Amino acid sequence: MISTLELRNFRGLEHVKFEELGRVNLIVGGNNAGKTSILEALVLLHGNSTQLTKLPSTFRQEVQNDNVVNFWSMLPRDKKWKGFWVSDGALNITAHISDKEVRVNLENGSKADSLFWLQQGGKLGLRGYGDGLSILSTAQDPPENISELFNRIAPLNPRNEDRIQDLIRRSIEPRLQRLRYAKPLGTKSHLVYADVGEGEMLPFTQLGQAFSRALQVYCEIFAKSPKILLVDEIENGLYYEGLEDYWRGLLEVLEDQNVQLFATTHSRECMEAAHRAAKTRDSYPIRYLRLDRRVDDPAKIVATSFGEEVMESAIQFNKEMR
């Protein structure tokens, strides 16, 4: 597991360092405080080639191909430096960006690679150094992709298939009896269908955003066995009353599958539900990482982190910790 994360001159972050990271790292902070930047830094460190090449539009949905140049050339906070540095203590990435041709050179120890973008839009792919990273942005993956992941789990690992059903039943849909990967007559694609006791099985897409999101998260973990999972706005689609059960199941799976989670959230209810669920574990697994802009110097962002004791006290004193 990563235990530290340090960024210099990266997007809006002049210098940010988080020490004592946990199995679960909930990233909070105001709008435009740099939460997504933390996820992007982790992609740089641990992403594969495809994830790096897609990075401009992974968490920033508005980035189109023409703006990819802007994405890479805008990564250094202080443009005079024309580069940035990110490190998790074991891996370091130093990037040098030249804006005549927007060449991003990434160096990691003895490895080096570059992304070359002509102003007209020609490009080379970027070779990533990492593997074992899964990413869930706010955009839902196509249902066919989620279903395909489920199909990778189910035939060979019926226990994991049962596990996913149980997790979703406990936290999202108590009527769920079973999930099946199928392509009924007349349909175009294979999808996961759910038996919720309504006579016929329903495509999971008809069962609400929370169901889809939970299925996606668990399929990602069980099918790909990532070492690190990034989730942007983890509370999306989840009703507040089910959050604690959702977190209980997720914490259980993250621990026994040995996955480290970095997730952003805007939701106080999500933080508090995660805390209540975490208290039931043998060892409290969550660190809260917060980014704040200084009011006296809005260009400066400050990083703070806290754990169980502060979160417990914050709830007792009814304090806003987002």
Add this chain to the structure above:
Amino acid sequence: MNEAPAPGLVICEGKEDRLVIERLARKAGIAANVVAFEDYDGEGNLRRFLQVLKAEGRFTSGELKRILVTRDADDNPAAAWFSLSGAVNSTFGLAVESPGQWHQVERGPQIAAWLIPAQGSAGMIETLCMRAASGKSQEAFNCLDPFVACLEGWRNTKLHEKERFAYWTICGQSDDPRKRLSLERALDRLDIDWDHKAFASLRQILVEAAS
């Protein structure tokens, strides 16, 4: 549009302390948008309250400029000061040695600690209120003190200052029995001289918290 949070913060031991100290501050002309008041619900919670405060966005973003941490001296001012300064120093990495001294937290606000009624004296905020009693409220002690003495004889023990204060505030409540007793109502009706010299040092440190 949300109002900007107050740059000053006064932290009080309990809800009653907060009500009285905030009332004193407002009477001294300190506006709500300049200093906010919160309480930590008992001296046993102070350290945890400060640890949460240090992790809050209003602290790390620099919104808070001055923080005054108060508690009652109770019967042992030395022990109370040791506890108060210890909590402040260990949380913020300061070396607060005397009450009312403002210390700068690195990249943070200025912080001071204050014992009530004043350094070296036993007592609490209730002590100051009763010293500052005037008019009919002062006359109420003519009735209250014999009553207290009688109770003490009956219980064979001295009444705590807070109990004496509670009985005194009952005197200042509405004469409408349907209305519930409350300290807020009492503060509205009791003749407390908010400019009394008993409040002088506390008033001064509150003005500093607002500056």
